[in-house]
Amino acid sequence: MFSQFNVAKLGLAVAAIILVGVSWISLRYPETNRQGAENPKVDKLKLQPGFKAEHIYSPSENKQGSWVSMTFDDKGRMITSDQYGGLFRITIPAIGSGSTQPSIEKLVISKDTSIGMGYAQGLLYAFNSLYVMVNNRPNKQFPKTSGLYRLQDTDGDDQFDKVSMLKELKGEGEHGPHSVVLSPDKKSIYVISGNHTDVPPMDAYRLPSNWKEDNLFPLIKDPRGHANDRMAPGGWVANIDPEGKRWELIGAGFRNAFDVAFNEAGDMFTYDSDMEWDFGLPWYRPTRICHVTSGAEFGWRTGNSKWLPGNPDNLPALLNIGQGSPTNVLYGQNAKFPQKYRQSLFAFDWSFGIIYSIHLKPKGSTYEGEREEFISGSPLPLTDGAIGPDGALYFLTGGRRLESDLYRVYYAGTESTTPPTPVLTAEHNLRTSLEKYHGEPNAAAIAAAWPNLNHSDRFIRYAARIAVEHQPVAQWQEKALVETDPQRSIQAIVALARQGSADVKSKAINSLLKINFSQLPESQQFDLLRAFELIFLRMGAPEAADKDKIVAYLNPKYPAKTALLNRGLSKVLIYLEAPNVVNKTLALMDLKDEPGSKNLDLEPATASSDLILRNPQYGMDIAKMLAKVPPLQQTYYAVMLSREDAGWTPELRTKYFSWFGNAFKYEGGRSYVGFIDRARKLALNHVPKDQFDKFNKLSGADILTSSGNDIVKTDYSPKGPGRRWMLDRAVAIVDSMGALKTMPNFDTGKKIYSAILCSSCHSMQGSGGDIGPDLTQLGTRFSNKDILEAIIEPSKTVSDQYASSIFYLKNGQSVVGRLVNEDKVNYSISQNPFAPDQLRKIPKKDVTSKRYSQESIMYPGLINSLNPNELADLMAYLKSGGKQDSEIYKSTQGTSKGK
DSSP states (O other): OOOOOOHHHIIIIIGGGTHHHHHTGGGGOGGGOOOOSSOHHHHTOEEOTTEEEEEEEOTGGGTOOOEEEEEEOTTSOEEEEETTSBEEEEEOOOTTSSOOOOEEEEOOOOSSSSOSSBOEEEEEEETTEEEEEEOOOOOSSOOOOSEEEEEEOSSSSSSOOEEEEEEEOSOOSTTSEEEEEEOTTSSSEEEEEOTTSOOOOOSEESSOSOOOOOOOSOOOOOTTOTTTTOOTTOEEEEEEOTTSOOEEEEEEEESSOOOEEEOTTOOEEEEEOOOGGGTTSTTOOOEEEEEEOTTEEOOOOSTTOOOOTTOTTSOOOSEEEESSOEEEEEEOTTSSSOHHHHTEEEEEETTTTEEEEEEEEEETTEEEEEEEEEEEOSSOOEEEEEEOTTSOEEEEEOOTTOOOEEEEEEEOSSSOOOOOOOOOOHHHHHHHHHHTTSSSOOTTHHHHHGGGGGOSSHHHHHHHHHHHHTSOGGGTHHHHHHOOSHHHHHHHHHHHHHHSOGGGHHHHHHHHHTSOGGGSOHHHHHHHHHHHHHHHHHHOSOOHHHHHHHHHHHGGGOSOSSHHHHHHHHHHHHHTTOTTHHHHHHHHTTOSSOTTGGGSSOOOSSOGGGTGGGOHHHHHHHHHHHHSOOOHHHHHHHHHHTTOOSSOOHHHHHHHHHHHHHHTTSOOSTTHHHHHHHHHHHHHTTSOGGGHHHHHHHTTGGGBOTTSSSBOOOSOOOOOOOOOOOHHHHHHHHHTGGGSSSOOOHHHHHHHHHHTTHHHHOEETTEEOSSSOOOTTHHHHOOHHHHHHHHHSTTSSOOTTTOOEEEEETTSOEEEEEEEEEOSSEEEEEOOTTSTTOEEEEEGGGEEEEEEOSSOSSOSOTTTTOOHHHHHHHHHHHHHTTOTTOGGGTOGGGGSSOO
């Protein structure tokens, strides 16, 4: 359901970076357990001033599953769904009633199966009906397929007795069908689905339906197989009537946006996800807030083919958030909150437990957004939320069968909660007037849209081009070919490349060649390069004469002064095999920090380092990457050159393939190594056969596994098979070590200790790190149960001495890190366990308060990759204090229930 962080590989080797530093040291200070005395589930929440939170209910504690979706019915009751179970209806006491104990009713829709209806990732009560977006692979417990269902009460007994499938959808799982939302005019419904859900046949398409992958970049699909069969257009949003008879596609190109929300002007927004396996690669795109206008395309494509935000045939994000796992968005218009929150979009991040308040401010025909941390907690796996009839914010936590809770947050301060007044700019009105031509041909469309192809507002230009594309090509083809305004010409040729026929390819090329490239601003230069790319992709490779003209036109401009233009120029010129393109591109690969690299519209608003310690289970991948950040632009050029066949000298090849060997020294997401290897192999296809072995070895073949997805591990690796160790079972194994097939082995225990990086943080017998405590005397102080409990449940007791601190700032944000030092002016904190010496300074004048985090920064379940014998070997080594002559290796009696 949520973002697919690689939990498995974090298990032993990564999480152990903190090992007993946080947990085992706390055994010396059991009195410092920082669980909230009154209600720890509320105490862990960070709220804005004036707001109060209430914990309403824990469905998981009552064996009612993990709730992931909610809606309110016409009587003010909440209806929710278990991710893998049924529907529940909840009556919640009013704010200030003196009670928060709700009344829970399980809805029984049908007696034919154990679950009559459920498995819903989207719920909406509207039109006297309950709409249920089922996300399910049929099973014995719940045989219904994914799709949109309508439940009705036909006999007035306050129970749903009629179930109608409005449309079956092909897709299930975490990227399957998601939310159902009422339209702003309350006359229709919007649905949204992730990129593993096929677009069903539609009755109308605001985004023209001839979508393609549209990328000259050499295609490399995810090396580990994720979404490899999922092609354009990715995730999508559609509008339907209440009966589900007419479906209209509104926009697409999302990865896995879960929800949409509308502001008071009727504009739609969503919060799309990233692909965390792509960390450290040039096509990685942060989670982002998107303004979803009519006919919107946001450029998700499989593998490394995701489009740059600058592409004119897609729209940019309103705001890049950063790493995370989006699950829900809602707008605060109906909340009884201060006005700035009533004009805010609330975006839920499951992974790091943050509800962002995105303060929207009109900017031309769209908006600009500023993010604020509205609510946060650790852990706080947010799944869904809604503004209740009482004006409070209700939200759920859970998903993936995690502990699930229902909360209510309301405003009790003194600021005015008067509803805001919508402000519509002239540009907004122009954009929406153009969007009326998105659909059926209209005789007035060209006259209205064409003049706006060169509008200074990008969203208006986009709306105008989509309006043109919906008209018969014969009506505007010649107009496009003879247009003299540079920007209008570029946009018109983009439209023609997407909708026209190949027989005008040469004319389209020559239209672009008439434009004075040097006199264009950077954004229009990049648009022009994209127009060439679309011609090649949609209409075919240029003829020899046209190819020579394009090379003569663009080659003198390469390299350019910015990373954005160099991406566009390298893509086109390498495709065309322009003279000297290889050595020009390799020269760019020598630059460590290419000018303009931060102007690619991929910079996140939330610093990656701020997320690491909020959830170590997911943050450690980020920590590893930040310690050895790959060179993004170099990687882009290296992959682009992998398609080049001509222009190589022995010296250039040596330089190029040496780069790959070095690239494997950097850290990225789970697929980083595999992507680099696939690009390496594409490049090797262009090497003469008698030189293959040389360049194969030079580029790092010997250090890779047979799959090419991982670096060969030269040190000991746990053999497993692992398991999800529970405390009682782990204690029983260690307490009865003599019953195992072999005696504890000192050398194996020492190898496991090193393999999981304990020595990087802890000293034993005078050697090792000093981030955590010395472990030499561990076995003399604590029992097997004490030690294993600290490993398996590290957050149960957290020592203040090694806990993270949460710093709350005046700007509404919070920063998490381990306080290392402070002076009169600053706090100095360490946020990355893999780079503990990298310190961030926080001015004390910006801090309103600070407290210790209640969550350990050690990943729970550290021993889950070990088999029983390996667990015994590790425990024996730890208890021996690193002494091979310890009694523990002479007799199993030393591992009994005591010490």
